[in-house]
Amino acid sequence: MKYQRFQLLLILLLFVGVEASMGQVRDMKVDKNETLHFTLHQTPIQISLFNNTTVEIKALNTNKVIDTKAIFAENQHIPHIKNTHYGAIIEGTYWIAKVNKEPFSIRFFKKRDLLNPFAEVMNIVYKEAKLQYDLKVKPNEQIYGGGARAISMDRRGETLKLHNEPHYSYGWGEKNLNFSQPLFFSSNNYSIFYNSGATGFADICDTKKNTLSIGSGYSGNALYITIGEDPKDLHHQFAKLVGTAPLPPRWALGNLMSRFGYTSQRQAEEMIEKMQAEEVPVDAIILDLYWFGYGQKEWRMGDLKWNTDSFPTHRKMIQKFKKKGIQTILIAEPFILESTKSHKDAEKANALGLNKDGDPFIIEKFWFGKASLVDIFSDAGKKWFWNKYNPLIKEGVSAWWGDLGEPEMHPDGIHYQLGTTNQIHNIYGHYWSKMLSDEYAKNYPNTRLFHLNRAGFVGTQRFSSFPWSGDVSRSWRGLKPQIPIMLGLSMGQIPYASSDLGGFCAGPQNNELYTRWLQFGVFNPIYRPHGADVPSEVVEYPDSVKRVVKKAINLRYQLMPYNYNLTWQQTKQGTALASPWFFENDIPKEMWDRDDVYMWGPSFLVYPVLEEGQKTKEMFLPNGIWFNFYNDDRYLGNSNITLPLTLDHIPVFVKAGSFIPMVESFQNTQHYNTKKLTMHYYADRTVGESTYTWFNDDGKGKNNLQNNQFETLDCKINQTSEGVTLETHHTGSLYNVAKSKTRTIQWVFHNVDNPVKVLINNQVITLQSEYNSEVKTLTIEIDQKENQKIELKY
Numbered sequence: 001m002k003y004q005r006f007q008l009l010l011i012l013l014l015f016v017g018v019e020a021s022m023g024q025v026r027d028m029k030v031d032k033n034e035t036l037h038f039t040l041h042q043t044p045i046q047i048s049l050f051n052n053t054t055v056e057i058k059a060l061n062t063n064k065v066i067d068t069k070a071i072f073a074e075n076q077h078i079p080h081i082k083n084t085h086y087g088a089i090i091e092g093t094y095w096i097a098k099v100n101k102e103p104f105s106i107r108f109f110k111k112r113d114l115l116n117p118f119a120e121v122m123n124i125v126y127k128e129a130k131l132q133y134d135l136k137v138k139p140n141e142q143i144y145g146g147g148a149r150a151i152s153m154d155r156r157g158e159t160l161k162l163h164n165e166p167h168y169s170y171g172w173g174e175k176n177l178n179f180s181q182p183l184f185f186s187s188n189n190y191s192i193f194y195n196s197g198a199t200g201f202a203d204i205c206d207t208k209k210n211t212l213s214i215g216s217g218y219s220g221n222a223l224y225i226t227i228g229e230d231p232k233d234l235h236h237q238f239a240k241l242v243g244t245a246p247l248p249p250r251w252a253l254g255n256l257m258s259r260f261g262y263t264s265q266r267q268a269e270e271m272i273e274k275m276q277a278e279e280v281p282v283d284a285i286i287l288d289l290y291w292f293g294y295g296q297k298e299w300r301m302g303d304l305k306w307n308t309d310s311f312p313t314h315r316k317m318i319q320k321f322k323k324k325g326i327q328t329i330l331i332a333e334p335f336i337l338e339s340t341k342s343h344k345d346a347e348k349a350n351a352l353g354l355n356k357d358g359d360p361f362i363i364e365k366f367w368f369g370k371a372s373l374v375d376i377f378s379d380a381g382k383k384w385f386w387n388k389y390n391p392l393i394k395e396g397v398s399a400w401w402g403d404l405g406e407p408e409m410h411p412d413g414i415h416y417q418l419g420t421t422n423q424i425h426n427i428y429g430h431y432w433s434k435m436l437s438d439e440y441a442k443n444y445p446n447t448r449l450f451h452l453n454r455a456g457f458v459g460t461q462r463f464s465s466f467p468w469s470g471d472v473s474r475s476w477r478g479l480k481p482q483i484p485i486m487l488g489l490s491m492g493q494i495p496y497a498s499s500d501l502g503g504f505c506a507g508p509q510n511n512e513l514y515t516r517w518l519q520f521g522v523f524n525p526i527y528r529p530h531g532a533d534v535p536s537e538v539v540e541y542p543d544s545v546k547r548v549v550k551k552a553i554n555l556r557y558q559l560m561p562y563n564y565n566l567t568w569q570q571t572k573q574g575t576a577l578a579s580p581w582f583f584e585n586d587i588p589k590e591m592w593d594r595d596d597v598y599m600w601g602p603s604f605l606v607y608p609v610l611e612e613g614q615k616t617k618e619m620f621l622p623n624g625i626w627f628n629f630y631n632d633d634r635y636l637g638n639s640n641i642t643l644p645l646t647l648d649h650i651p652v653f654v655k656a657g658s659f660i661p662m663v664e665s666f667q668n669t670q671h672y673n674t675k676k677l678t679m680h681y682y683a684d685r686t687v688g689e690s691t692y693t694w695f696n697d698d699g700k701g702k703n704n705l706q707n708n709q710f711e712t713l714d715c716k717i718n719q720t721s722e723g724v725t726l727e728t729h730h731t732g733s734l735y736n737v738a739k740s741k742t743r744t745i746q747w748v749f750h751n752v753d754n755p756v757k758v759l760i761n762n763q764v765i766t767l768q769s770e771y772n773s774e775v776k777t778l779t780i781e782i783d784q785k786e787n788q789k790i791e792l793k794y
Helices: 002-014 231-242 265-277 314-323 341-348 379-394 421-443 482-491 511-521 543-558 560-573
Strands: 025-030 035-040 043-051 054-059 081-083 087-091 095-100 105-110 119-127 130-136 143-147 158-162 180-186 190-194 200-204 211-216 222-227 256-258 284-287 327-332 335-337 371-373 399-402 451-453 598-600 604-606 616-621 625-628 634-636 639-644 652-655 659-662 676-682 689-696 711-720 723-731 744-750 757-760 763-765 777-783 787-793
Touching: 025 081, 025 087, 035 081, 043 081, 043 087, 043 119, 043 231, 054 119, 054 231, 119 222, 130 190, 143 482, 158 180, 180 200, 180 211, 180 482, 190 211, 190 231, 222 231, 256 265, 265 284, 265 314, 314 327, 327 379, 335 341, 341 371, 341 379, 379 421, 399 421, 421 451, 482 598, 511 543, 543 560, 560 659, 560 689, 634 639, 659 689, 676 711, 757 777, 777 787
Parallel strands: 256 284, 284 327, 327 399, 399 451, 676 744
Antiparallel strands: 025 035, 035 043, 043 054, 054 222, 081 087, 087 095, 095 105, 105 119, 119 130, 130 211, 143 180, 158 200, 180 190, 190 222, 200 211, 335 371, 598 604, 604 652, 616 639, 625 634, 625 652, 659 676, 689 711, 711 723, 723 787, 744 777, 757 763, 757 787
16 A cells, blocks of 8 residues: 555656646646536547446537437546646556646556556547547557457457448458447457447557557547446446346347248248258248349339238238247338338338438439438437337247348438438437337337347447357358457447358358357357248258257257357346457457457356367467366366367367356257256366356247346355365246246256265265266256255265
8 A cells, every 4th residue: 555655656746847838738627516627729628437437438529419319328427537737547346547737648547557558549639520539558468349349359569441332241340340449458458439320430550650640521529438347347347337138038148030032921831841841940932122122123112011922921920930939020121112102101201311302312222222221310310210110020920030221221311310421320220229229118018029230339238139240251261250240349338249050151162160160159149040042941951961960059059048048148147248368267368359259148168169060179278277168078278178079069178167058959949947956067186166047948038137037046156175065055936947936946957976975954965877987977867845955975
């Protein structure tokens, strides 16, 4: 403590005698709302301590400020800002920020190291209607984030457009994609979020070696700097600013059957029958453009009414699917073709984006024909659009696929209620998702929304949006970037990013690629094979492929208790489903940006196979003990291993101390049953204590958390040289156990010695065949009670 005070005194002395030679900063003061005010380069600036981990910086006399709806929390205006002779000081939980008048800077220090700033804002420039924030970046600092980018995780050295844009048949190297975010994360454990939905840029030490510049020329004025103790803590702190995702319907974690596209009711029904006849689990069917149109003959985009020639008894079809446990998902787009009746209706309802003369803006070169865009920002536009959705929901449609929401073609000069094209471009899809979320909350208050939407913004997760990575090339160069795309969005609290499993377009059928992509998908937030021109359904592939891919899909369903638990952790505190491997492990920083590995939840280390014909794979295992998920081989971490590859699965490892709840495979979530739950625990003497909470509910009700309609099973393990002790505590009613109202838990202890005796609730039981000496696993099956204790005595 004395040393810290000495450091602080030393820094204060360094600023004594500094005078404002250029007059950069004037009139610095703290007001009664605990906000620091000053003028920089003739631009009024406000700085407040938004909460204990986030600083808000605003430039005030800039462009029109448009509400992005990104920020979830209210500014707390924490009263820890003080004027000093050199400027001001802001104090957070474990850090301080020093605002210096001349030369201007905002430098951030950890309280334990008051001599070395870990972050620094060097300048705020507003010139010729363009706002730019400049930050100093240390020589070895790494910068992550920015949303979906088909490039390496570390974005340093890149200039990136902040502009949601599609790229047909993209692959590795595509810098700009459908879902950009003006949000970046530093290896020094801070993030910067430039809260503008306008087209902008991020120059990350490209033009200037150690300078990150971010800004736009159209709207927005605020920069949020959030500080964490480590990458995972930073992730949670950022969630406090922008919110978390609601619980999805459980069926959304199943196999979602999709292609471009099912051209008729007969084709859709026959494919479902074929999948079920071959016992391939499936939870939903997604209908593409043909549910309302006739293809290139007549697209009818915007009508959003059934093509009754191709789907003559669609209501019966939906109900037939529902009885089988299959949800129906329909595609919708915000483009309204001028040739449709809907265009005339929308124009009459004042629901469209306008030109400078106040008439509907006609996009002349849209691929599907001349079209206008819905004004998703106006009350009239939202009402008109929702009135297209609502009758279909009443018919039984379960969920939605929102396509082209970047918007895909978005010419300059479209006037919306909230602003013009470039002012609002990056929040168009975001507001679309918000419209659906708001309307479901009003009209279907206990229904969990599922909305696939390939575009969005910071905070879109709050609106139950599930993005995918766009029209990816069906190729190995298309598969490779799916890890950094998924993780780039996940770091920005967009937890349910996924891809068209198997690849979407512009490549021939490739059985190995299809297999590897669908194996990778097992450990993705959403499992949705989708493609054009070649089959996406596994039943259409040769038996050799079918055997392996069915095994992967069955594993996806066996892991449903584990995966659904991840969704609860996300909703509760913003925990990532898929995360960079340095979130959960102590990884050397020079290895942080490895693009072929990630964590699935806190327990699984996943190494997808990304190269054709690959026979072996070299992998680094982080500190700790790791087990091969498929054969229980034990590995010491902080080391490289090389393993032979098999087409049966991709390399997956389980961290010692992990709990993995599983069930037997099932055909869809209508048949999900936890009457018999298998709980795997991966023991090791290097892990003395481990805890886990398993969450469960009906998988449907939107308000279950608020109404306490769920159950939890708290598990705690202690392991010593004398044995293993497990204690569990159950709260809440049992769910998904059919009519028996009892649950059997099969505990599988991995990597344990054969115990001399086993005690359950202090009573000795006899065990014989339950111990497998070959793989060192012990299996104990017991009925669940409110409180239980299992002891393995060596």
